[in-house]
Amino acid sequence: MPELPEVETIYLGLKEVLVEKTIRSVWSDWEKSFPYDKNFIKENVLGQKINLVKRRGKSLIIELSKNYLVIHLKMTGQLIYRSNGYNFGGGHPNDSLIGKMPDKTTHAIFTFNDNSKLFFNDQRKFGWIKIFTPDSIKEFKFLNQLGLEPLEPNFTFLNFKKSLLKHSKARIKAVLLDQTVIAGIGNIYADESLWMSRIHPATLVSNIDSQHLKMLHSSILKILRLSINKGGSSDRNYVNSSGQKGSYLEFSNVYKRTGLKCKRCGTAIIKIRVASRGTHICPNCQKLINKKQH
Ligand SMILES: [Zn+2]
Incomplete structure (x- = not known):
């Protein structure tokens, strides 16, 4: 699943091309991804202009003149924008990104007033597009229960600490993955930021001292x-909005580096299981502390 940086990359690309376009028609063939009939789409989407594209956590939000579209790519979703001679896409990096559109993985097509199109492709069909009114989007728990947004100004150390301490008896990795605490962090960036701040992923939040919490906060941002x-990373095959593979994993310190040397101390990186997820650590830099050290 894409994490914050991957969705941010797609968002940055899409906002350049979608804003100011008016939606002329919508086609869809997969009810689970886009569960609306023609009349509903006509009343709630057609003829509306795209005012704004945003990202919240791992979701994209397209603000129309009256309503909202919310998109989640899940495992294999792609968004591909095609205009006369202009190609642009992000998400799961198979050949669809540069191939002829639509193809057999296309499940929705938005056509705009200038004949350009946005294709929603999804091989495994876990992704979705939802339509909201200004009232109903407030009731959408998936969005409104999301926690702190790491790239926003309110992601201060104090707010971060306060949010974590509500889960003081949980393991830090599980808390980092909890989207209601911090939005957008998944397996890759949880492992990387815990390594950078020298915290064992299974440590209980209550056992982490303030200095390490501070390091964790700044590591997440870095x-x-x-x-x-x-x-973004190209793990799970994510590419950026111009179709190039993200290169973060070339820079990763622990993620997918099992058996390789820790860049800090030379100890071999190991893979363990924490919060039911494969977890990469340096067993020397990240020791499990069972009691808060003062
Ligand atoms: Zn190390």
């Missing part, structure tokens, strides 16, 4: 920003 600069 790592997310680095990954966005590198176009």
Whole structure:
């Protein structure tokens, strides 16, 4: 599943091409991804202009003149924009990104007033597009229960600490993956930021001292920003909005580096299981502390 940097990369690309376009028609063949009939689409989407494209956590939000489209790519979703001579796409990096559109993985097509099109492809069909009114989007728990947004100004150390301490008896990795605490972090960036701040992923939040929490907060920011600069990671096959593979994994310190040397101390990286997820650590830099050290 794409994490914050991958979705941010797609968002940055799409906002350049979608804003100001008016939706002329919508086609869809997969009810689970886009569960609306023609009349509903006509009343709630057609003729509306795209005012804004946003990202919240791992979701994309397209603000129309009256309503909203919310898109989640899940495992294999892609968004591909095609205009006369202009190709642009992000998400699962198979050949569809540069191939002829639509293809057999296309499940929705938005056509705009200038004949350009946005294709929603999804091989495994876990992704979705939902339509909301200004009232119903407020009731959408998936969005409104999301926690702190790491790239927003309110992701301060104090807010971060306060949010984590509500889960003081949970393991830190599980808390980082909980989207209601911090939005957008998944397996890759949880492992990377815990390595950078020398915290064992299975440590209980209550056992982490303030200094390490501070390091964790700044590590999350550093790592997310680095990954966005590198176009996201290409693990699970994510590519950036111009169709190039993200290169973050070339810079990763622990993620997918089992058996390789820790870049800090030379100890071999190991893979363990924490919060039911494969977890990469340096067993020397990240020791499990069972009691808070003062
Ligand atoms: Zn190490």
